[in-house]
Amino acid sequence: xxxxxxxxxxRLHSLLGVIPVGFFLLEHLYTNxxxxxxxxxxxGQVMWLWNLxxxxxxxxxxxxxxxxxxxxxxxxxxxxxxxxxxQFSTFRNxxxxxxxxxxxxxxxxxxxxxxxxxxRVVGFGKESTLELAKEMTVAQAETIxxxxxxxxxxxxxxxxxxxxxxxxWAFLVSWGITVGPRAQRISTYVWMAxxxxxxxxxxxxALGFADDSxxxxxxxxxxxx
Amino acid sequence: MSNQTIHLIIxxxxxxxxxxxxxEFKIPYRPNMNVISALMEIxxxxxxAEGKKxxxxxxxxxxxxxxxxxxxxxxNGRPRQSCTALIDHLEQPIRLEPMSTFxxxxxxxxxxxxxxxxxxxxxxxxxxxxxxxxxxxxxLAEIDRQWRYELSKCMTCGVCLESCPNVNSKSNFMxxxxxxxxxxFNSHPTGAMNKGERIEALISDGGLQECGNSQNCVRACPKxxxxxxxxxKMNKEATKHSFKKWxxx
Numbered sequence: 001x002x003x004x005x006x007x008x009x010x011r012l013h014s015l016l017g018v019i020p021v022g023f024f025l026l027e028h029l030y031t032n033x034x035x036x037x038x039x040x041x042x043x044g045q046v047m048w049l050w051n052l053x054x055x056x057x058x059x060x061x062x063x064x065x066x067x068x069x070x071x072x073x074x075x076x077x078x079x080x081x082x083x084x085x086x087q088f089s090t091f092r093n094x095x096x097x098x099x100x101x102x103x104x105x106x107x108x109x110x111x112x113x114x115x116x117x118x119x120r121v122v123g124f125g126k127e128s129t130l131e132l133a134k135e136m137t138v139a140q141a142e143t144i145x146x147x148x149x150x151x152x153x154x155x156x157x158x159x160x161x162x163x164x165x166x167x168x169w170a171f172l173v174s175w176g177i178t179v180g181p182r183a184q185r186i187s188t189y190v191w192m193a194x195x196x197x198x199x200x201x202x203x204x205x206a207l208g209f210a211d212d213s214x215x216x217x218x219x220x221x222x223x224x225x
Numbered sequence: 226m227s228n229q230t231i232h233l234i235i236x237x238x239x240x241x242x243x244x245x246x247x248x249e250f251k252i253p254y255r256p257n258m259n260v261i262s263a264l265m266e267i268x269x270x271x272x273x274a275e276g277k278k279x280x281x282x283x284x285x286x287x288x289x290x291x292x293x294x295x296x297x298x299x300x301n302g303r304p305r306q307s308c309t310a311l312i313d314h315l316e317q318p319i320r321l322e323p324m325s326t327f328x329x330x331x332x333x334x335x336x337x338x339x340x341x342x343x344x345x346x347x348x349x350x351x352x353x354x355x356x357x358x359x360x361x362x363x364x365l366a367e368i369d370r371q372w373r374y375e376l377s378k379c380m381t382c383g384v385c386l387e388s389c390p391n392v393n394s395k396s397n398f399m400x401x402x403x404x405x406x407x408x409x410f411n412s413h414p415t416g417a418m419n420k421g422e423r424i425e426a427l428i429s430d431g432g433l434q435e436c437g438n439s440q441n442c443v444r445a446c447p448k449x450x451x452x453x454x455x456x457x458k459m460n461k462e463a464t465k466h467s468f469k470k471w472x473x474x
Contacts, residue, residue, distance in 0.1 A: 006432075077437070080391065092440035176460035180457075
């Protein structure tokens with residue numbers, strides 16, 4: 001019997017893209033969306049997350065490793081394809097191509113974003129105090145208030161959300177859940193709607209950070225209720 | 226009408242290892258021509274558009290009624306059978322290219338051998354030979370017969386492989402057609418006895434998992450085979466099969 005390694009790799013890639021990477025993206029966008037509700041709401045959620053037990057283990061095994069696997073194996077899948085939407089310009093073929101393009105955009109964006117926020121500002125081994133959360137939030141807001149980086153964030157976020165939603169469509173096919181053409185068509189509509197809603201949430205998050213008074217608001221907070 | 230000409234631009238290749246080149250031909254128009262009769266005209270009078278005598282363009286064809294799959298080529302950018310490509314329905318100049326996803330042997334002739342290797346790999350047949358008469362097989366429900374009839378239309382023409390972005394020199398994907406053939410034999414009541422073996426082969430290297438859901442195959446298939454439905458169905462079978470296998474170790 002020949003090897004089934006690529007089958008296992010593909011299925012693992014598909015599963016990890018949803019659990020935990022997809023769930024993490026939704027959680028992350030929800031947290032950041034709270035920034036549009038006010039600095040206090042956002043910092044409250046950050047402190048709640050930072051006080052989760054076994055945070056570093058959660059970060060390593062539920063975010064970093066699955067994300068790296070999905071990202072690296074995904075690049076391998078993307079470069080293997082010979083996209084041909086020019087020749088076959090059907091909706092699904094465009095989605096196939098866009099899935100690969102947004103995957104690469106998302107990976108580059110996420111790597112930069114992790115470095116810029118998690119590594120550069122928060123670092124490792126520091127105590128998760130409100131001061132550190134404020135420092136991180138201000139640094140983030142300063143980045144997003146630069147118009148170039150604002151658009152980097154918008155493009156990165158929308159690409160990530162697209163990749164998740166279209167990926168969910170493909171996940172349902174790859175695991176044999178949506179089988180027939182009608183089920184797959186309805187799935188397309190459902191994930192399109194999810195894409196619009198979650199993208200709006202992501203843009204709201206960026207707008208929250210980009211608000212002129214956001215940094216002052218953060219600095220005014222001395223204690224959380 | 227009688228002095229009208231047909232302008233063809235053909236991608237030619239002298240041998241398996243030689244470089245492809247384009248050659249133009251202008252041939253007299255006759256009503257109701259298809260691409261094959263145009264190629265036959267070039268064969269009869271192999272003179273290119275510059276008036277130079279060249280070796281005739283070679284191609285492969287058999288049935289001339291779109292059931293054998295031999296005459297597949299890329300016509301105006303689309304992989305399809307040349308027998309059903311009517312000149313009156315094509316935009317000129319008509320561009321003919323070999324389906325270069327496959328090894329090109331010469332001009333428009335390709336080697337579709339990999340498709341037959343794939344069929345052998347997934348055991349796309351029903352083993353009934355034995356040392357004694359096995360008797361009549363079980364009956365098939367009408368609804369299953371209808372589904373199997375659709376899948377049975379596959380003529381290994383190669384159009385689905387040519388249209389698939391994941392079938393190329395960088396990947397070892399066997400192609401969408403083979404998934405439909407596994408479904409065809411697994412949904413037969415006698416064939417179902419070897420279901421597991423076919424699924425095992427289908428999820429080995431170059432198998433089902435290489436599908437990227439561009440769904441070009443189902444659009445390109447000249448026989449309208451519901452390939453993407455078969456793919457999703459086999460995905461479900463593969464999911465069930467692997468869970469069962471891992472849990473029963």
